[in-house]
Amino acid sequence: MLKNISFLHYRKYQRIFITAICVALASQVQFNVFVPGFIVALSALLLPIFLYFNQDINPLQLGCAIAIASPAFRGLILLLTHNATHVVAYTIADILYFLLYTLIYYLLYWRLVYYNDSAFFLTIIICDYTANLLEIGFLTKFNGYTVQVLSIVFVVALVRTVIASLIAFIIHYFQLLIVNNEEHERQYHHFIWVASAVKSEVYFMCKTIDDIEQVTKKAYVLNEHLKKEGYSEEQKMAYEIAQHVHEIKHSYQNVIKGMGDYFDDQDNVSMRMDDILKIVSSYTQMIIRSRHLDINLVVHNTVDCVVPKHYYLVTIISNLILNGIDAIGHKRNGEILIQVSQKGTDVRLAVTDNGSGISREILPVIFEPGFSTKFSQSGDIYRGIGLSNVQIIVQEQFAGHITVDSTPHIGTTFFVTMNKDQLMSSKEVMA
Template identity: 30%
Template sequence: MHMCFLWSAQLILEAVEVFENIKRMVTVAAIVALASQIYINLFVSDFKISFGIIMFPVLLYLFESINPSQTGLLAAIFVYMLRIGIFALNNGDYMSAVDSYFPETFFYVAYGMLYHLMNDANSVLRMKRLFINLVICDFFSNLIELYIRINWELLEPKFEIAGWLMLVAVGRALAVCAIIVALKYYRLLVLKQNHEERYRKLLWIISQLKTEMYWMEKNMDNIENVMSNAYSLFGKISSEKDRDSWAEISVNIAKDVHEIKKEYGLIFRGVEEIIENKLNDPGMNLKDIIKILKDSMLTEARMKGHKLTLEFHHESNFYTEKHYQLMSILRNLIVNAMEAIDSAGNGKIVFNQRESETEQVFSVTDNGCGISAEDIAHIYSAGFSTKIDYDTGQINRGLGLCLVKEIVEKQLMGRIDVDSKEGQGTVFKVSIPKNILEVGSN
């Protein structure tokens, strides 16, 4: 049953990913088709050098998950149909445009295939290599279109035309690289500004929390005094000594407890004010939350010596101002999954996000040791833990899942479910109403 659930979930996620890629390819093809209407004629009639081919590689670079060959074919169809449609609107017929614009489709198909072959989707391209690849893609795609449009043997002078094609290819490749670099620097600038603002807030928060910690340390001394007096009173009562002092000691203990309670109330209100006011900064997109989470979890796994694969899949990229709560939930679930995986083994943790009409649903799946049937009923209890480091004797605090349940159910009005099979793995699923988690979804 558990394996069937995992298999079904994987199939759904793969189908969702395919659908998302199709949407991206259609979007890229539509943008390229619109941009292709900005062009100049060169060499022969209807041989157009368009802005669309500058946008095409830029979008392929940005949407790295899409298939370049398939997107090139789709872009060719979109460009071809749009050119014929515009020609028909301007001239009243379309038959003369059918043959005239058809060779241009070979350019986009060839470009997409060459880009696909030369640019490995799993490698991080340096700008120099990307530039060379773009020049080659552009030059040979133009050459193929020109050959289809008019026999190469009829073109004179060949070397001069080839030189012009190479010049055009270099120029457009430079333009593409310039746009990509500009987009990168713009994104870095925005991220830097956001990080600086968050860092300033974090420093201010820490300074205020430090003040509250001084009060907590002071109260620790008071608690020690209360414990000492209470134990002293217990000794006197047990031995029935100094009966006259029992009442006075009891009153002093009650006064001290009252003072501790009062000061902890002040501390709580101070921390609550910090959280409500100082953390009231702009929210985050799910994609940014996932990136931070993935980087930090991989770092933590390396530090603890865990050999594992961490996968993240998301169906949407909603914006939320509950990013602190969501980050805390997901981090604790992933840490819990990491602790369930043998550090010497090759574990796998998969995070998935999907949405229904009313809820955002998150799941964290691991192939760890699983949870026994008798333990599942207690996993959300504070202090309960099945994780023991037998080398050091240290026991996990067991607060993670208790905290997750508290945040999910009481702060976000959601629910948490678990499906686990001992020796095979565990799936935690968290469902949170959209109108609570998302901004502007009422």
């Protein structure tokens, strides 16, 4: 079941490994300034560009990798041109530079929920300047600081930051020309996420109208029965209950009409599967960062199709991912894999996490209405839409089914099978 988890680690740490090697090689393009052993290297330009485009990777892990790889390359070259004492000193200085650089970046920028270019630019200046000062201080036993050195180091940090930021921003905004600007994209993702939740709630409100009507009818019948039996007080209470329930029904109908007209699927453009997965992964990564969790999210899609009822599909995927996030919690090296594939006439969605798993005792009842394992500190249940309602949407809207495979303390995989024709149909089903 969880054989793909090693693949997730490989994808994440592969990028860290490649970056560490690239930065180490770039550090060889250099020239000496100020004091022996202190260098201005190309690696200081490459590192912030990588950080900008890989904001899902913990910079502390990256810093440790670079602190190992870069001195290894530089130390080999220094060993051929300097004595052993200098090699050790320069290598330690290199290690201190990258460790402090990534630590400051982690504290000042990476832990933010919302990223922006201004904060990134200012953070990189601080990282570069402070790390350089530490490197100079170590090489000179903290006796090499002068006003001229401090000024020139700041200018060097500023120039390198400007160049690196311009490269990163130009590449980034060139990409955004295709899909509109970053803020619009974030707002659009937020809208789809919220609209999906509202659309699903309205869907189940529609399904409860009949239940409300039955309660109203029974209250009126009880009212007539008590009236015949001469129970005036009880009859009055039954009548008031019928009236209140009838008012609730009308309130539901007004909400359903207003929200239903606004989110009518016939008036909404269909979305490609890739775009749906992009929205879900983007928003859930923000949730992961806001909770300061160590969870890597990987999406693998091989299905090219358009989905008219994308609100419901976003609801399904997001609920399964959020369950995985809750199951992982603050566990280190958390992993969630979302896979979408096609088999025959069906589209298969699998959401795998390496969280706490589900015990054998409660596994058979997780799709029962009202079931939840999520409680607040006061004991209230965090219900949300619930797995039972996810199952209903899968069955009624996409003619599919959902199953689960879980091993306690190892992880869980939810499998969702949907009919592709129904997935690509714009007709909404109300059972």
